[in-house]
Amino acid sequence: MLYDLFIHLLGFLFRIASLFNAKARLWVAGRRNWRARYRSALLKLAAEKGEQSRILWVHAASLGEFEQGRPLIAAFRTRYPRWRIVLTFFSPSGFEVRKNYAHADLICYLPADTRRNACDFVEIVRPDIAVFVKYEFWSNYLHTLKDRQVPTFLVSALFRPEQPFFRWYGGFWRDMLDCFTQIFVQNTASESLLKAHGVSHVRRAGDTRVDRVLDIAAGAPENALVASFARTPEQPDIFVAGSTWESDESVLLPALSLHFSSGTAAHTWKLIIAPHEPGHAEKTARTVRQVFGFGE
Incomplete structure (x- = not known):
């Protein structure tokens, strides 16, 4: 067969x-x-x-x-x-x-x-x-x-x-x-x-x-880093991309950079990216810094 x-x-x-x-x-x-x-x-x-x-x-x-x-x-x-x-x-x-x-x-x-x-x-x-x-x-x-x-x-x-x-x-x-x-x-x-x-x-x-x-949300412990990404009156918008691959990020990040560079979007949004592979996180962080023009 x-x-x-x-x-x-x-x-x-x-x-x-x-x-x-x-x-x-x-x-x-x-x-x-x-x-x-x-x-x-x-x-x-x-x-x-x-x-x-x-x-x-x-x-x-x-x-x-x-x-x-x-x-x-x-x-x-x-x-x-x-x-x-x-x-x-x-x-x-x-x-x-x-x-x-x-x-x-x-x-x-x-x-x-x-x-x-x-x-x-x-x-x-x-x-x-x-x-x-x-x-x-x-x-x-x-x-x-x-x-x-x-x-x-x-x-x-x-x-x-x-x-x-x-x-x-x-x-x-x-x-x-x-x-x-x-x-x-x-x-x-x-x-x-x-x-x-x-x-x-x-x-x-x-x-x-x-x-x-819902179970995770109900039992989630306090975390200062996570709390820093919570909505605020000044930054009410959050964009989350989960389980991303490099091919996803090559399209997603330039598009987001273009959007955030216009008007006030850069000041009102918070961006969270969780790569599919944990070992890829640092490379993703470097790409974000390059695409968005952030310093180290």
């Missing part, structure tokens, strides 16, 4: 990239000898919580998707404290930041989506419920869960007409949608699009990231 060849090729490319890329090295190392490690960790959990405790498996691609699934995990933990929660990530960006997240019992990488890996992983974890967040569609995992009659849910999903699900060649992708017990989407447009293509097991439930943002 072409898909399986693609997954094997993807793993091979990650191994090649690991020779010179730190994230790729983490991706490869985190999946090494995973069967023995995951089996051992789950046996330990079973001893702590009891063999009969049930398992919720939540999968997120990276940190952003985790933040969308986080309110669900926390609420589930509160309501069902005896359940074991397994949290998997595809990307090191999520795993490395949240590998000690308190509400999950086992946090690990999702093995590459080969048929053997999917069957072995589901056999080792034996989830009673599986939850995938937003854009995670892994064919072998989804079909394995369906074959084993594991209730499987997609949450905070977004769909657009140009996605392969809705193309003439999208049968492979539409088959994955049929593997979900229920699909929870963020907006009416996604719900209507799915229903127009014969997908009836869909409900509009909103974006769980909004719940997370």
